[in-house]
Amino acid sequence: LAKTTQPPSMEAYEGQEVNVSCSHTNIATSEYIYWYRQVPHQGPQFIIQGYKDYVVNEVASLFISADRKLSTLSLPWVSLRDAAVYYCIVTPDTNAYKVIFGKGTHLHVLP
Amino acid sequence: EAAVTQSPRNKVTVTGGNVTLSCRQTNSHNYMYWYRQDTGHGLRLIHYSYGAGNLQIGDVPDGYKATRTTQEDFFLLLELASPSQTSLYFCASSDSGNNNQAPLFGEGTRLSVL
Numbered sequence: 001l002a003k004t005t006q007p008p009s010m011e012a013y014e015g016q017e018v019n020v021s022c023s024h025t026n027i028a029t030s031e032y033i034y035w036y037r038q039v040p041h042q043g044p045q046f047i048i049q050g051y052k053d054y055v056v057n058e059v060a061s062l063f064i065s066a067d068r069k070l071s072t073l074s075l076p077w078v079s080l081r082d083a084a085v086y087y088c089i090v091t092p093d094t095n096a097y098k099v100i101f102g103k104g105t106h107l108h109v110l111p
Numbered sequence: 112e113a114a115v116t117q118s119p120r121n122k123v124t125v126t127g128g129n130v131t132l133s134c135r136q137t138n139s140h141n142y143m144y145w146y147r148q149d150t151g152h153g154l155r156l157i158h159y160s161y162g163a164g165n166l167q168i169g170d171v172p173d174g175y176k177a178t179r180t181t182q183e184d185f186f187l188l189l190e191l192a193s194p195s196q197t198s199l200y201f202c203a204s205s206d207s208g209n210n211n212q213a214p215l216f217g218e219g220t221r222l223s224v225l
Contacts, residue, residue: 034213043115043201043216044154087154099144099205099214100170101154 004088009106012078020073020105022088027068032091035062035073037084038104044087048073083109114138117202117217124192125225132187132220134202142205143185144214145169145177147198154201160185161207192224 005023012018024033032051036044048055048062050071055062061074075082085104115136124130136143144159146169156169158177166177174196176188185204189196199221205214 036213041219043203043219046213046215049213099159099203100156101146103153 004090004102006086006088006102006105008103009108011108011110013110014079015077018075018078018082018107020075020086020088020107022071022073023069024071024088024090025069027090033062033064033068033071034089034091035060035071036087036089036101037082038087039084044101047086078107078109080109080111083107115202115204115215115217117200117220119220120218121221123223123225126193128189128192128224130189130192130222132189132200132202132222134185134187134217135183136185136202136204136215137183138204138206138215139182140204140206140215141182142207142214143179144203144205145175145185145187146201146203147171147196148201148219149198157187157200189222192222194224196222197224198222 034049035047037047038044048057048060050062050064052064063072085106087101087104118133142161145157146154148154155171157171157175158169159167160179163179163181179185199219201219202217203214
């Protein structure tokens with residue numbers, strides 16, 4: 001299983017763009033990259049997923065390096081509501097679909 | 112709308128008590144998961160299942176049993192609850208099909224063992 005490494009915390013002001021990085025140096029060719037966020041007292045919420053290159057949706061964008069060992073979640077124009085823990089996870093082979101979370105990145109948003 | 116529903120949302124029991132946490136998903140997903148979340152540890156996988164009658168062991172299974180009675184229902188059982196099992200429990204479901212859909216999570220069950 002590919003292990004992920006994220007910075008434990010980040011800080012940004014409202015209105016700024018925030019980029020959260022995730023290293024997954026042992027990612028396998030069959031594995032996908034997912035990003036979630038979690039606010040206190042709620043379950044993790046899916047944000048975006050990708051396999052390679054660049055993915056964008058209405059909430060965020062995801063850039064994946066050419067060797068797929070690094071991904072970066074980009075949140076445009078963060079607000080106080082974006083303060084949360086952001087998790088990067090890598091799915092294992094579909095024959096052993098065991099989803100493992102790391103410790104995530106705690107994003108603090110300042111007014 | 113895709114949903115994962117957990118019950119109860121809050122539970123208090125005593126040491127040695129018997130507790131069952133319930134999870135139901137209406138997403139037609141084949142995989143279901145139970146996690147616990149504690150400060151300093153993040154989300155840790157207890158058990159998971161890829162279909163009715165199937166059970167797979169996660170990373171922190173000690174003290175827990177689980178049963179998948181139908182595709183929709185996954186139960187977590189604590190037969191002799193201990194204070195170390197005081198935690199926030201999350202259930203999730205996912206589909207292992209070609210779309211690699213991301214797991215969907217429930218709202219959580221807060222369990223206190225006194």
